[in-house]
Protein backbone atom coordinates (compact mmCIF):
# COMPACT_ATOMS: atom_id res chain seq x y z
CA UNK A 1 0.00 0.00 0.00
CA UNK A 2 1.29 3.49 -0.83
CA UNK A 3 1.76 5.78 2.18
CA UNK A 4 0.31 9.31 2.43
CA UNK A 5 2.73 12.09 1.62
CA UNK A 6 2.01 15.16 3.75
CA UNK A 7 4.37 17.35 1.70
CA UNK A 8 2.76 16.49 -1.65
CA UNK A 9 -0.62 14.79 -1.00
CA UNK A 10 -1.12 13.93 -4.70
CA UNK A 11 2.13 11.98 -4.80
CA UNK A 12 1.87 9.14 -2.27
CA UNK A 13 5.00 7.23 -1.26
CA UNK A 14 5.05 3.82 -2.95
CA UNK A 15 5.41 0.59 -0.97
CA UNK A 16 3.80 -2.69 0.02
CA UNK A 17 3.97 -6.24 -1.30
CA UNK A 18 1.47 -5.97 -4.19
CA UNK A 19 2.80 -5.81 -7.73
CA UNK A 20 1.13 -3.82 -10.49
CA UNK A 21 3.78 -4.72 -13.08
CA UNK A 22 4.54 -8.22 -14.39
CA UNK A 23 7.65 -8.62 -12.25
CA UNK A 24 9.63 -6.96 -9.46
CA UNK A 25 12.20 -5.50 -11.87
CA UNK A 26 9.53 -3.48 -13.69
CA UNK A 27 7.67 -2.70 -10.46
CA UNK A 28 10.93 -1.47 -8.88
CA UNK A 29 11.59 1.06 -11.63
CA UNK A 30 7.96 2.21 -11.46
CA UNK A 31 8.28 2.77 -7.70
CA UNK A 32 11.52 4.69 -8.18
CA UNK A 33 9.80 6.97 -10.70
CA UNK A 34 6.97 7.53 -8.21
CA UNK A 35 9.49 8.10 -5.45
CA UNK A 36 11.44 10.89 -7.16
CA UNK A 37 8.19 12.79 -7.56
CA UNK A 38 7.04 12.13 -4.00
CA UNK A 39 10.26 13.69 -2.65
CA UNK A 40 10.69 16.23 -5.47
CA UNK A 41 10.60 19.99 -5.16
CA UNK A 42 7.73 20.70 -7.60
CA UNK A 43 6.15 17.40 -8.62
CA UNK A 44 3.10 19.05 -10.25
CA UNK A 45 5.51 20.24 -12.92
CA UNK A 46 7.56 17.00 -12.78
CA UNK A 47 10.50 18.99 -11.34
CA UNK A 48 12.58 16.96 -8.88
CA UNK A 49 15.50 19.28 -8.02
CA UNK A 50 18.20 21.68 -9.34
CA UNK A 51 15.66 24.17 -10.70
CA UNK A 52 14.73 22.19 -13.84
CA UNK A 53 15.78 18.56 -13.24
CA UNK A 54 12.68 16.60 -14.37
CA UNK A 55 11.47 13.01 -13.98
CA UNK A 56 9.78 12.93 -17.41
CA UNK A 57 9.31 15.29 -20.37
CA UNK A 58 5.63 16.08 -19.70
CA UNK A 59 2.53 14.44 -18.21
CA UNK A 60 1.55 12.47 -21.36
CA UNK A 61 5.11 11.04 -21.44
CA UNK A 62 4.89 10.25 -17.75
CA UNK A 63 1.59 8.41 -18.20
CA UNK A 64 3.01 6.44 -21.14
CA UNK A 65 6.10 5.45 -19.10
CA UNK A 66 3.92 4.24 -16.21
CA UNK A 67 1.64 2.23 -18.52
CA UNK A 68 4.60 0.66 -20.32
CA UNK A 69 6.39 -0.31 -17.10
CA UNK A 70 3.19 -1.99 -15.90
CA UNK A 71 2.56 -3.88 -19.14
CA UNK A 72 6.06 -4.75 -20.39
CA UNK A 73 7.65 -8.19 -20.23
CA UNK A 74 11.04 -8.95 -18.76
CA UNK A 75 12.57 -9.59 -22.18
CA UNK A 76 11.74 -6.15 -23.52
CA UNK A 77 13.61 -2.85 -23.26
CA UNK A 78 11.91 0.51 -22.90
CA UNK A 79 13.74 3.33 -24.66
CA UNK A 80 13.46 6.85 -23.26
CA UNK A 81 14.67 9.95 -25.09
CA UNK A 82 14.89 13.03 -22.88
CA UNK A 83 12.04 12.00 -20.63
CA UNK A 84 9.77 10.70 -23.42
CA UNK A 85 9.24 6.99 -24.08
CA UNK A 86 9.89 6.31 -27.76
CA UNK A 87 10.14 2.53 -28.11
CA UNK A 88 9.52 -0.83 -26.49
CA UNK A 89 11.66 -3.42 -28.23
CA UNK A 90 12.25 -7.14 -27.84
CA UNK A 91 15.66 -7.83 -26.29
CA UNK A 92 16.23 -10.58 -23.71
CA UNK A 93 15.87 -11.06 -19.96
CA UNK A 94 19.51 -10.18 -19.27
CA UNK A 95 19.28 -6.84 -21.12
CA UNK A 96 18.40 -3.60 -19.32
CA UNK A 97 14.67 -3.04 -18.89
CA UNK A 98 15.10 0.68 -19.47
CA UNK A 99 17.73 2.66 -21.35
CA UNK A 100 17.67 6.44 -21.49
CA UNK A 101 19.52 9.26 -23.21
CA UNK A 102 18.59 12.56 -21.61
CA UNK A 103 19.47 16.03 -22.86
CA UNK A 104 22.45 15.20 -25.06
CA UNK A 105 22.94 18.06 -27.56
CA UNK A 106 25.82 18.02 -30.04
CA UNK A 107 28.86 20.13 -29.15
CA UNK A 108 28.50 23.44 -30.97
CA UNK A 109 24.77 23.59 -30.12
CA UNK A 110 25.07 22.65 -26.45
CA UNK A 111 24.30 26.08 -25.02
CA UNK A 112 21.72 27.27 -22.47
CA UNK A 113 19.78 29.34 -25.05
CA UNK A 114 19.49 26.39 -27.47
CA UNK A 115 18.36 24.15 -24.62
CA UNK A 116 15.65 26.63 -23.54
CA UNK A 117 14.40 26.85 -27.14
CA UNK A 118 14.31 23.04 -27.54
CA UNK A 119 12.57 22.77 -24.18
CA UNK A 120 10.00 25.41 -25.18
CA UNK A 121 9.24 23.37 -28.28
CA UNK A 122 8.76 20.28 -26.09
CA UNK A 123 11.65 18.41 -27.75
CA UNK A 124 13.91 17.89 -24.76
CA UNK A 125 14.05 18.00 -20.98
CA UNK A 126 16.92 17.98 -18.51
CA UNK A 127 17.10 15.08 -16.10
CA UNK A 128 19.52 16.65 -13.63
CA UNK A 129 21.68 13.76 -12.56
CA UNK A 130 19.33 11.53 -10.59
CA UNK A 131 15.94 13.12 -11.43
CA UNK A 132 15.44 11.89 -14.99
CA UNK A 133 16.99 8.53 -14.08
CA UNK A 134 14.54 8.06 -11.13
CA UNK A 135 17.35 7.69 -8.60
CA UNK A 136 16.88 10.79 -6.44
CA UNK A 137 16.34 10.01 -2.73
CA UNK A 138 15.71 13.50 -1.35
CA UNK A 139 18.36 15.65 0.27
CA UNK A 140 20.02 12.53 1.73
CA UNK A 141 21.53 11.87 -1.71
CA UNK A 142 24.25 14.47 -1.26
CA UNK A 143 24.43 14.62 2.50
CA UNK A 144 27.34 12.26 3.00
CA UNK A 145 29.32 14.03 0.26
CA UNK A 146 28.75 17.38 2.00
CA UNK A 147 29.57 15.85 5.39
CA UNK A 148 32.80 14.28 4.05
CA UNK A 149 33.84 17.66 2.62
CA UNK A 150 33.25 19.36 5.98
CA UNK A 151 35.20 16.61 7.76
CA UNK A 152 38.16 16.87 5.35
CA UNK A 153 38.25 20.62 6.08
CA UNK A 154 37.95 19.93 9.80
CA UNK A 155 40.86 17.45 9.69
CA UNK A 156 43.11 19.77 7.69
CA UNK A 157 42.41 23.04 9.42
CA UNK A 158 40.47 22.71 12.64
CA UNK A 159 41.78 19.72 14.56
CA UNK A 160 39.23 17.10 13.51
CA UNK A 161 35.74 18.55 13.84
CA UNK A 162 33.91 21.81 13.21
CA UNK A 163 32.70 22.48 16.75
CA UNK A 164 33.10 26.15 17.56
CA UNK A 165 33.28 26.98 13.83
CA UNK A 166 30.99 29.19 11.71
CA UNK A 167 30.00 27.81 8.30
CA UNK A 168 28.23 30.20 5.89
CA UNK A 169 26.33 28.87 2.89
CA UNK A 170 23.23 29.48 0.77
CA UNK A 171 20.60 27.37 -0.98
CA UNK A 172 18.07 25.19 0.84
CA UNK A 173 16.69 23.45 -2.25
CA UNK A 174 16.49 19.80 -3.20
CA UNK A 175 20.21 19.20 -2.81
CA UNK A 176 21.37 22.29 -0.93
CA UNK A 177 18.86 21.33 1.77
CA UNK A 178 21.36 18.71 2.95
CA UNK A 179 23.83 21.39 4.05
CA UNK A 180 22.35 22.37 7.44
CA UNK A 181 22.18 18.76 8.58
CA UNK A 182 25.63 17.85 7.21
CA UNK A 183 27.07 20.94 8.94
CA UNK A 184 25.43 20.04 12.23
CA UNK A 185 26.64 16.44 11.96
CA UNK A 186 30.19 17.82 11.56
CA UNK A 187 29.69 19.88 14.75
CA UNK A 188 29.43 23.33 13.14
CA UNK A 189 27.24 26.36 13.66
CA UNK A 190 25.94 26.70 10.11
CA UNK A 191 24.02 29.62 8.59
CA UNK A 192 22.07 28.85 5.39
CA UNK A 193 20.63 31.72 3.35
CA UNK A 194 17.74 31.13 0.95
CA UNK A 195 15.59 33.65 -0.87
CA UNK A 196 12.50 31.45 -0.71
CA UNK A 197 10.82 31.20 2.75
CA UNK A 198 8.93 28.11 1.57
CA UNK A 199 12.18 26.17 0.97
CA UNK A 200 13.47 27.07 4.44
CA UNK A 201 10.18 25.93 6.01
CA UNK A 202 10.29 22.65 4.05
CA UNK A 203 13.78 21.81 5.32
CA UNK A 204 12.68 22.60 8.85
CA UNK A 205 9.58 20.39 8.48
CA UNK A 206 11.61 17.37 7.31
CA UNK A 207 14.10 17.81 10.13
CA UNK A 208 17.13 18.97 8.13
CA UNK A 209 17.13 22.55 9.47
CA UNK A 210 16.70 23.53 13.14
CA UNK A 211 15.96 27.25 13.34
CA UNK A 212 14.79 30.03 11.02
CA UNK A 213 16.04 33.45 12.13
CA UNK A 214 13.81 36.51 11.63
CA UNK A 215 16.68 38.68 10.33
CA UNK A 216 20.46 38.82 9.85
CA UNK A 217 21.19 40.33 13.26
CA UNK A 218 19.28 37.55 14.99
CA UNK A 219 20.90 34.90 12.79
CA UNK A 220 24.41 36.13 13.57
CA UNK A 221 23.62 36.32 17.29
CA UNK A 222 22.40 32.70 17.27
CA UNK A 223 25.50 31.57 15.37
CA UNK A 224 27.80 33.57 17.66
CA UNK A 225 26.31 31.99 20.79
CA UNK A 226 26.61 28.47 19.32
CA UNK A 227 30.23 29.09 18.27
CA UNK A 228 31.14 30.31 21.77
CA UNK A 229 29.49 27.27 23.36
CA UNK A 230 30.94 24.92 20.69
CA UNK A 231 27.36 23.80 20.08
CA UNK A 232 26.27 22.35 16.73
CA UNK A 233 23.42 24.43 15.29
CA UNK A 234 21.76 25.04 11.93
CA UNK A 235 20.08 28.37 11.25
CA UNK A 236 18.15 29.36 8.13
CA UNK A 237 17.82 32.97 6.99
CA UNK A 238 15.47 34.20 4.29
CA UNK A 239 17.36 36.61 2.07
CA UNK A 240 19.40 37.01 -1.07
CA UNK A 241 22.92 35.60 -0.75
CA UNK A 242 24.22 38.29 -3.13
CA UNK A 243 23.21 40.85 -0.48
CA UNK A 244 23.74 38.87 2.73
CA UNK A 245 27.32 37.67 1.98
CA UNK A 246 28.66 41.20 1.26
CA UNK A 247 26.75 42.52 4.29
CA UNK A 248 28.41 39.96 6.59
CA UNK A 249 31.81 40.80 5.04
CA UNK A 250 31.22 44.54 5.52
CA UNK A 251 30.64 43.94 9.23
CA UNK A 252 34.16 42.52 9.46
CA UNK A 253 32.88 39.03 10.26
CA UNK A 254 34.89 36.19 8.69
CA UNK A 255 33.23 32.75 8.77
CA UNK A 256 35.56 29.76 9.09
CA UNK A 257 34.10 27.99 6.05
CA UNK A 258 32.14 29.51 3.14
CA UNK A 259 30.39 27.88 0.20
CA UNK A 260 27.14 28.14 -1.74
CA UNK A 261 24.52 25.83 -3.19
CA UNK A 262 22.01 28.12 -4.84
CA UNK A 263 21.04 27.02 -8.36
CA UNK A 264 23.66 29.42 -9.76
CA UNK A 265 24.21 27.12 -12.74
CA UNK A 266 20.90 28.31 -14.24
CA UNK A 267 20.58 32.08 -14.71
CA UNK A 268 16.94 31.84 -15.80
CA UNK A 269 15.22 29.07 -13.84
CA UNK A 270 17.61 28.79 -10.88
CA UNK A 271 19.31 31.84 -9.43
CA UNK A 272 17.26 34.75 -8.09
CA UNK A 273 18.95 38.14 -8.68
CA UNK A 274 19.05 40.63 -5.83
CA UNK A 275 16.37 43.28 -5.78
CA UNK A 276 13.84 40.95 -7.43
CA UNK A 277 11.06 39.00 -5.80
CA UNK A 278 10.51 35.35 -6.69
CA UNK A 279 7.23 36.38 -8.40
CA UNK A 280 9.03 38.97 -10.59
CA UNK A 281 11.59 36.35 -11.56
CA UNK A 282 8.85 33.84 -12.45
CA UNK A 283 7.13 36.34 -14.72
CA UNK A 284 10.39 37.10 -16.55
CA UNK A 285 11.25 33.43 -17.11
CA UNK A 286 9.16 33.10 -20.25
CA UNK A 287 9.54 36.48 -21.96
CA UNK A 288 12.40 38.29 -20.24
CA UNK A 289 15.14 35.70 -20.33
CA UNK A 290 17.86 38.09 -21.53
CA UNK A 291 17.10 40.59 -18.76
CA UNK A 292 16.99 37.83 -16.17
CA UNK A 293 20.30 36.31 -17.27
CA UNK A 294 22.06 39.68 -17.07
CA UNK A 295 20.59 40.44 -13.64
CA UNK A 296 21.45 36.97 -12.29
CA UNK A 297 25.00 37.23 -13.53
CA UNK A 298 25.47 40.69 -12.01
CA UNK A 299 24.30 39.37 -8.63
CA UNK A 300 26.52 36.30 -8.87
CA UNK A 301 29.46 38.65 -9.45
CA UNK A 302 28.76 40.35 -6.08
CA UNK A 303 28.11 36.99 -4.43
CA UNK A 304 31.45 35.54 -5.60
CA UNK A 305 33.39 38.74 -4.86
CA UNK A 306 32.23 38.40 -1.24
CA UNK A 307 33.34 34.75 -1.23
CA UNK A 308 36.78 35.80 -2.55
CA UNK A 309 36.91 38.50 0.12
CA UNK A 310 36.26 35.90 2.83
CA UNK A 311 38.95 33.69 1.28
CA UNK A 312 41.48 36.54 1.37
CA UNK A 313 40.73 37.03 5.06
CA UNK A 314 41.45 33.37 5.82
CA UNK A 315 38.15 31.51 5.42
CA UNK A 316 38.12 28.08 3.78
CA UNK A 317 36.05 28.78 0.66
CA UNK A 318 34.98 26.22 -1.94
CA UNK A 319 32.63 25.75 -4.88
CA UNK A 320 30.13 22.99 -4.12
CA UNK A 321 29.32 22.06 -7.69
CA UNK A 322 26.87 24.73 -8.89
CA UNK A 323 28.96 26.53 -11.55
CA UNK A 324 28.97 29.76 -9.52
CA UNK A 325 32.65 30.46 -10.33
CA UNK A 326 32.07 29.91 -14.03
CA UNK A 327 29.13 32.35 -14.08
CA UNK A 328 31.17 34.92 -12.12
CA UNK A 329 34.16 34.60 -14.44
CA UNK A 330 31.90 35.18 -17.42
CA UNK A 331 30.64 38.25 -15.58
CA UNK A 332 34.19 39.61 -15.34
CA UNK A 333 35.54 38.21 -12.04
CA UNK A 334 38.90 37.14 -13.48
CA UNK A 335 40.08 35.39 -10.31
CA UNK A 336 36.84 33.47 -9.57
CA UNK A 337 38.75 30.22 -9.96
CA UNK A 338 40.96 31.09 -6.98
CA UNK A 339 38.09 29.32 -5.23
CA UNK A 340 38.74 25.58 -5.50
CA UNK A 341 36.18 22.97 -6.54
CA UNK A 342 35.22 20.48 -3.81
CA UNK A 343 36.08 17.38 -5.84
CA UNK A 344 39.67 18.32 -6.48
CA UNK A 345 40.20 19.97 -3.09
CA UNK A 346 38.80 17.25 -0.85
CA UNK A 347 37.43 14.10 -2.49
CA UNK A 348 39.65 13.09 -5.40
CA UNK A 349 41.67 10.46 -3.48
CA UNK A 350 38.37 8.70 -2.74
CA UNK A 351 37.20 8.83 -6.36
CA UNK A 352 40.59 7.51 -7.52
CA UNK A 353 39.70 4.32 -5.59
CA UNK A 354 36.13 4.47 -6.97
CA UNK A 355 34.80 5.21 -3.49
CA UNK A 356 31.69 7.28 -4.09
CA UNK A 357 28.01 7.92 -3.37
CA UNK A 358 26.40 4.48 -3.57
CA UNK A 359 22.77 4.21 -2.36
CA UNK A 360 19.88 1.81 -1.94
CA UNK A 361 16.13 2.15 -1.63
CA UNK A 362 13.73 -0.18 0.21
CA UNK A 363 10.98 -0.88 -2.31
CA UNK A 364 8.76 -2.32 0.43
CA UNK A 365 8.56 1.17 1.92
CA UNK A 366 9.63 -0.30 5.27
CA UNK A 367 12.24 1.53 7.33
CA UNK A 368 13.15 -1.75 9.04
CA UNK A 369 14.71 -2.96 5.76
CA UNK A 370 17.16 -0.05 5.81
CA UNK A 371 17.88 -0.64 9.50
CA UNK A 372 18.75 -4.29 8.76
CA UNK A 373 21.11 -3.22 5.97
CA UNK A 374 22.70 -0.65 8.32
CA UNK A 375 23.47 -3.55 10.68
CA UNK A 376 24.82 -5.58 7.79
CA UNK A 377 27.18 -2.74 6.79
CA UNK A 378 28.57 -2.58 10.32
CA UNK A 379 29.01 -6.37 10.35
CA UNK A 380 30.68 -6.50 6.94
CA UNK A 381 32.99 -3.48 7.17
CA UNK A 382 33.90 -3.09 10.87
CA UNK A 383 37.35 -1.67 10.08
CA UNK A 384 36.25 0.87 7.48
CA UNK A 385 36.10 4.12 9.44
CA UNK A 386 34.29 6.11 6.73
CA UNK A 387 31.48 3.54 6.63
CA UNK A 388 31.10 2.80 10.35
CA UNK A 389 31.23 6.46 11.36
CA UNK A 390 28.74 7.38 8.66
CA UNK A 391 26.21 4.64 9.37
CA UNK A 392 26.13 5.49 13.08
CA UNK A 393 25.64 9.19 12.32
CA UNK A 394 23.12 8.60 9.55
CA UNK A 395 21.00 6.38 11.79
CA UNK A 396 20.90 9.00 14.46
CA UNK A 397 20.41 12.14 12.40
CA UNK A 398 18.90 11.48 8.97
CA UNK A 399 15.12 11.40 8.70
CA UNK A 400 13.73 9.37 5.80
CA UNK A 401 11.99 11.12 2.91
CA UNK A 402 9.91 9.05 0.48
CA UNK A 403 11.01 5.43 0.10
CA UNK A 404 13.37 4.63 2.99
CA UNK A 405 16.89 4.82 1.58
CA UNK A 406 20.50 5.03 2.63
CA UNK A 407 23.54 6.54 0.99
CA UNK A 408 27.02 5.33 1.89
CA UNK A 409 30.32 5.97 0.16
CA UNK A 410 31.51 2.50 -0.79
CA UNK A 411 34.25 1.48 -3.21
CA UNK A 412 35.24 -1.29 -5.57
CA UNK A 413 34.27 -4.74 -4.29
CA UNK A 414 32.43 -3.29 -1.28
CA UNK A 415 29.36 -2.31 -3.31
CA UNK A 416 29.11 -5.72 -4.97
CA UNK A 417 29.66 -7.61 -1.72
CA UNK A 418 26.98 -5.63 0.10
CA UNK A 419 24.44 -5.88 -2.72
CA UNK A 420 24.84 -9.65 -3.09
CA UNK A 421 24.41 -10.18 0.66
CA UNK A 422 21.31 -8.00 0.56
CA UNK A 423 19.97 -10.06 -2.34
CA UNK A 424 20.31 -13.13 -0.10
CA UNK A 425 18.36 -11.36 2.66
CA UNK A 426 15.61 -10.57 0.15
CA UNK A 427 15.56 -14.23 -0.96
CA UNK A 428 15.36 -15.52 2.62
CA UNK A 429 12.49 -13.16 3.46
CA UNK A 430 14.53 -11.39 6.13
CA UNK A 431 13.84 -8.14 4.29
CA UNK A 432 10.24 -7.19 3.56
CA UNK A 433 10.82 -6.53 -0.13
CA UNK A 434 13.39 -6.07 -2.89
CA UNK A 435 16.06 -3.38 -2.70
CA UNK A 436 17.12 -1.14 -5.60
CA UNK A 437 20.81 -0.21 -5.78
CA UNK A 438 22.02 2.90 -7.51
CA UNK A 439 24.53 5.70 -7.20
CA UNK A 440 24.92 9.39 -7.90
CA UNK A 441 26.23 10.19 -11.38
CA UNK A 442 29.01 12.09 -9.62
CA UNK A 443 31.02 8.90 -9.42
CA UNK A 444 34.48 7.84 -10.53
CA UNK A 445 33.90 6.51 -14.05
CA UNK A 446 30.53 8.11 -14.54
CA UNK A 447 31.00 11.82 -15.08
CA UNK A 448 32.93 14.26 -17.22
CA UNK A 449 32.44 17.84 -16.01
CA UNK A 450 35.51 20.04 -16.38
CA UNK A 451 34.24 22.60 -13.83
CA UNK A 452 33.12 20.07 -11.21
CA UNK A 453 34.05 16.39 -11.30
CA UNK A 454 37.05 16.40 -13.60
CA UNK A 455 38.50 19.86 -12.98
CA UNK A 456 42.31 19.91 -13.08
CA UNK A 457 42.76 16.17 -13.64
CA UNK A 458 46.41 15.16 -13.36
CA UNK A 459 46.74 14.45 -17.09
CA UNK A 460 44.53 17.30 -18.35
CA UNK A 461 41.76 14.94 -19.50
CA UNK A 462 39.08 17.14 -17.87
CA UNK A 463 36.77 17.55 -20.89
CA UNK A 464 36.91 14.04 -22.31
CA UNK A 465 33.42 12.52 -22.19
CA UNK A 466 34.44 9.03 -23.40
CA UNK A 467 34.41 7.67 -19.84
CA UNK A 468 30.70 8.08 -19.01
CA UNK A 469 29.80 6.79 -22.49
CA UNK A 470 32.01 3.74 -22.00
CA UNK A 471 30.48 3.27 -18.58
CA UNK A 472 26.96 3.22 -20.03
CA UNK A 473 27.89 0.69 -22.72
CA UNK A 474 29.68 -1.46 -20.17
CA UNK A 475 26.67 -1.40 -17.84
CA UNK A 476 24.33 -2.45 -20.66
CA UNK A 477 26.68 -5.36 -21.33
CA UNK A 478 26.74 -6.11 -17.61
CA UNK A 479 23.01 -6.72 -17.21
CA UNK A 480 22.07 -3.58 -15.25
CA UNK A 481 18.31 -2.93 -15.03
CA UNK A 482 18.42 0.74 -15.98
CA UNK A 483 21.22 2.59 -17.76
CA UNK A 484 21.20 6.26 -18.67
CA UNK A 485 23.43 8.85 -20.33
CA UNK A 486 22.73 12.44 -19.28
CA UNK A 487 24.20 15.71 -20.45
CA UNK A 488 23.71 19.14 -18.96
CA UNK A 489 20.59 21.21 -19.54
CA UNK A 490 19.78 24.85 -18.73
CA UNK A 491 22.93 26.50 -17.43
CA UNK A 492 24.77 23.16 -17.44
CA UNK A 493 24.30 22.78 -21.22
CA UNK A 494 27.67 22.00 -22.77
CA UNK A 495 29.34 21.44 -19.41
CA UNK A 496 28.86 17.77 -18.64
CA UNK A 497 28.04 14.20 -19.58
CA UNK A 498 27.27 11.52 -17.01
CA UNK A 499 26.07 7.97 -16.71
CA UNK A 500 23.62 6.47 -14.22
CA UNK A 501 22.74 2.91 -13.29
CA UNK A 502 20.16 1.04 -11.23
CA UNK A 503 20.14 -2.66 -10.39
CA UNK A 504 17.34 -4.38 -8.48
CA UNK A 505 18.01 -7.03 -5.84
CA UNK A 506 14.79 -9.05 -6.01
CA UNK A 507 16.25 -12.13 -4.32
CA UNK A 508 16.63 -14.18 -7.51
CA UNK A 509 19.73 -15.89 -8.88
CA UNK A 510 19.47 -13.68 -11.96
CA UNK A 511 19.61 -10.59 -9.75
CA UNK A 512 22.73 -11.94 -8.06
CA UNK A 513 24.40 -12.21 -11.45
CA UNK A 514 23.24 -8.73 -12.48
CA UNK A 515 24.47 -7.13 -9.26
CA UNK A 516 27.80 -8.91 -9.50
CA UNK A 517 28.55 -7.90 -13.08
CA UNK A 518 27.10 -4.40 -13.13
CA UNK A 519 28.40 -3.12 -9.80
CA UNK A 520 31.84 -4.69 -10.16
CA UNK A 521 32.35 -3.41 -13.69
CA UNK A 522 31.07 0.07 -12.87
CA UNK A 523 33.68 0.64 -10.16
CA UNK A 524 36.37 -1.19 -12.18
CA UNK A 525 35.96 1.39 -14.91
CA UNK A 526 36.08 4.15 -12.30
CA UNK A 527 39.45 2.95 -11.00
CA UNK A 528 40.73 2.50 -14.55
CA UNK A 529 39.66 6.06 -15.46
CA UNK A 530 41.77 7.51 -12.62
CA UNK A 531 44.67 5.14 -13.30
CA UNK A 532 44.61 6.33 -16.89
CA UNK A 533 44.95 9.88 -15.58
CA UNK A 534 47.94 8.86 -13.44
CA UNK A 535 46.59 8.67 -9.88
CA UNK A 536 48.73 6.48 -7.58
CA UNK A 537 45.74 5.37 -5.45
CA UNK A 538 44.17 3.78 -8.54
CA UNK A 539 47.26 1.73 -9.32
CA UNK A 540 47.30 0.51 -5.70
CA UNK A 541 43.63 -0.46 -6.03
CA UNK A 542 44.24 -2.28 -9.32
CA UNK A 543 47.09 -4.26 -7.78
CA UNK A 544 45.26 -5.03 -4.53
CA UNK A 545 41.95 -6.05 -6.10
CA UNK A 546 43.02 -7.54 -9.42
CA UNK A 547 41.09 -5.10 -11.62
CA UNK A 548 41.47 -5.84 -15.34
CA UNK A 549 43.44 -2.77 -16.38
CA UNK A 550 45.23 -2.95 -19.72
CA UNK A 551 48.57 -1.17 -19.53
CA UNK A 552 49.86 0.45 -22.72
Ligand code: NAD
Pocket residue numbers: 041049050051052142145170171172173174175176177193194195196199239240241242261262263264265266270271272273274299320321322323442
Ligand atom coordinates in the same frame (compact mmCIF):
# COMPACT_ATOMS: atom_id res chain seq x y z
P1 NAD B 1 17.15 23.84 -6.15
O1 NAD B 1 16.80 24.58 -7.39
O2 NAD B 1 16.23 22.81 -5.62
O3 NAD B 1 17.43 24.89 -4.98
C1 NAD B 1 18.17 26.08 -5.17
C2 NAD B 1 17.84 27.03 -4.02
O4 NAD B 1 18.59 28.25 -4.17
C3 NAD B 1 16.37 27.43 -3.98
O5 NAD B 1 15.86 27.11 -2.71
C4 NAD B 1 16.38 28.93 -4.25
O6 NAD B 1 15.35 29.61 -3.56
C5 NAD B 1 17.76 29.34 -3.76
N1 NAD B 1 18.27 30.58 -4.36
C6 NAD B 1 18.34 30.90 -5.68
N2 NAD B 1 18.94 32.09 -5.82
C7 NAD B 1 19.26 32.54 -4.57
C8 NAD B 1 19.92 33.69 -4.07
N3 NAD B 1 20.37 34.65 -4.89
N4 NAD B 1 20.09 33.81 -2.74
C9 NAD B 1 19.63 32.84 -1.89
N5 NAD B 1 19.00 31.74 -2.31
C10 NAD B 1 18.83 31.57 -3.65
O7 NAD B 1 18.61 23.24 -6.43
P2 NAD B 1 19.40 22.07 -5.64
O8 NAD B 1 18.91 20.77 -6.09
O9 NAD B 1 19.40 22.37 -4.18
O10 NAD B 1 20.86 22.28 -6.23
C11 NAD B 1 21.58 23.49 -5.96
C12 NAD B 1 22.82 23.57 -6.81
O11 NAD B 1 23.76 22.57 -6.42
C13 NAD B 1 22.55 23.31 -8.30
O12 NAD B 1 23.37 24.15 -9.07
C14 NAD B 1 22.93 21.87 -8.46
O13 NAD B 1 23.22 21.52 -9.77
C15 NAD B 1 24.15 21.79 -7.54
N6 NAD B 1 24.40 20.42 -7.06
C16 NAD B 1 25.65 20.06 -6.68
C17 NAD B 1 25.88 18.79 -6.19
C18 NAD B 1 27.20 18.31 -5.73
O14 NAD B 1 27.48 17.14 -5.81
N7 NAD B 1 28.00 19.13 -5.14
C19 NAD B 1 24.86 17.87 -6.09
C20 NAD B 1 23.60 18.28 -6.45
C21 NAD B 1 23.37 19.55 -6.90
